[in-house]
Amino acid sequence: MSTHLTPAEVETAKQAAVAAIDAAADSLIRLSKFIHSHPEIALEEYESSAACAEFLEERGFALERGVAELPTAFSASVSVGDGAPHIAFLSEYDALPNLGHGCGHNLIAIAGIGAGIGAAAALRHLPKGRVSVFGTPAEEAVGGKIIMANAGVFEGVDAAMGAHPGTSESVCPTVEGSGEALACVSVIIAFHGQSAHAAADPWNGRNALNAVIATFNGVDALRQHVKSDARLHGIIRHGGDAANVVPHFAEAEFFVRGGTVAYMNELVEKVRKIAEGAALITGCDLVFSIPDEANFDMITNRTMARVMDAHQRAVGLVLPEAKPTPASGSTDWGNVSYLFPSVETNYPILDRVCTWHSQDVVDASDSALGYENTIKVAKSMALTAIDLLTDPDLLRSATAEFQREREARSI
Ligand SMILES: [Zn+2]
CATH class of the missing domain: 3.30.70.360 (Alpha-Beta Plaits)
Structure with missing residues (x-):
């Protein structure tokens, strides 16, 4: 596989991605505010998922709604040439019962959608590739990604990214022992x-x-x-x-x-x-x-995370240095990370540390800093996607790392 692109051509694609995200920023923030002000809990994200799907459809994505027999799940794709490689962004939009968006999933939604819009704009300058945004419901409950993975919705994806907001200590998981989940x-x-x-x-x-x-x-x-x-x-x-x-x-x-x-x-x-x-x-x-499927541990792909981290800093996201932190929570992202190279990055939406799943987070998820940093993270994910789409060696390294880590966890 060779894309034969000159550095100047790659740069043109990257500029197109950043320009597309900048142009869509106000609409993305409006979409996020809509989700924030209409909090819907797991599997009931009807308005939120419909708004996200429409947003992408209006911008040229081919939509499939209700994938994996989940009414609030969707896939949205743009493809050029033979559609390879296939890079995916995962969006979430479920809220917490009696709290609202106390986990900031209204920001996760637009991080993935913004990245998708940017990468799709770049695709117009590339000979081939496919960019998808998956709407993944119920992260806080049954784990929509697990159901979607089992239904084969992610088949053919070569690498996936997503972004989860966090406190001032949140960072892209570039070092061993960071970005892990149990x-x-x-x-x-x-x-x-x-x-x-x-x-x-x-x-x-x-x-x-x-x-x-x-x-x-x-x-x-x-x-x-x-x-x-x-x-x-x-x-x-x-x-x-x-x-x-x-x-x-x-x-x-x-x-x-x-x-x-x-x-x-x-x-x-x-x-x-x-x-x-x-x-x-x-x-x-x-x-x-054992009534439900397990959440798998998160196999964070360091090769991709290091590229994403460099892009995050380049677009002006202020981040602390990554350091190993013991895994504590669990997420349905883990199951996705057993399928192909994956990174769920973390980034700050607060200038301090606070308890998560709280009113503080509800407020931060609808704040100027929250939106500003989410747009920056969307850019960093789109730019990472362009690297993966245009640099076969990078995708090969990410895949090799994934295979090593996956084999070490023989199940
Ligand atoms: Zn969350």
């Missing part, structure tokens, strides 16, 4: 025993709540013997019906998180053994289930 899965542990009068004939009962409590104690003991990035946390969803009745049914839910999917799976099996032991000592029957 693999995470929810397990439901239900016990069925035998009810009895808790005072008159408790010896006839088999106590399902005791089994749940034994499970919690077992998990607490397990914590001493897990790696530092493991997280095991749970609640009792049902603990009985009345204090004078031996609980015949009790149920707990745990989130099991690990640094990789493989380690998370190992921990799930340990939790299963604990629950089996709890069933044994209480004489209850165990139903152990």
Whole structure:
């Protein structure tokens, strides 16, 4: 594969991208304000996703709405020549219940769309390539990206980017140990025993709540013997019906998180053994289930992140230096990152540190700094896409890194 472009031709494409984003900036901010003022929670982002899809359609993207049988998901593409390579931007737009845009997904939406518009403008100056913007719902709940990945919506994509807002400490994940997220899965542990009068004939009962409590104690003991990035946390969803009745049914839910999917799976099996032991000592029957797909850990592509970081600084985004920070949360981006080279960059929308998923973030997501930095990040993603579209060696290095990291996580 060779695009035979001169540096001057690449520069022309990049100038076209930046000019297109500058020209669209006011409309992008209006779109973001609309999403911010109409907060819609996971899988109910009807107005937000429709507004995003229309915005792209009006600007020449071919739209497919309701992909992966998700009414609020879409794909939008512009293709030139044979459509290769295929670079994707992922947008989110779901809000948090009773809070609104306390995670800034109204900014994530326009970061991806802005980058897509910029890269599409550049494509007109390139012999071939494809640029897509995917509307990915429900990041805060079921994880729309997981459903879209399983449905094959991302097939043919060579590399993907997205941007998540953050505090003054947020940065592009250029160094090992930054930009990572834990693999995470929810397990439901239900016990069925035998009810009895808790005072008159408790010896006839088999106590399902005791089994749940034994499970919690077992998990607490397990914590001493897990790696530092493991997280095991749970609640009792049902603990009985009345204090004078031996609980015949009790149920707990745990989130099991690990640094990789493989380690998370190992921990799930340990939790299963604990629950089996709890069933044994209480004489209850165990139903152990995993209702939802796991979030995979995030395989951040450093090759792409380093290019993006340079572009972010070049377009004037003020960022601290990247440093390793332990992974804590989990995201459906992780599942995408197991498919092809991926970067979800972070960038500041505040000039300080604050608690996330909060009113502070709701305010920052509709602030001048928030919009200004989101537009800059959109430019940096478009410019990174142009590098990937025009420099086969860069895409090859990113892909080689991805394959190494993916193979190291054999699942
Ligand atoms: Zn978020």
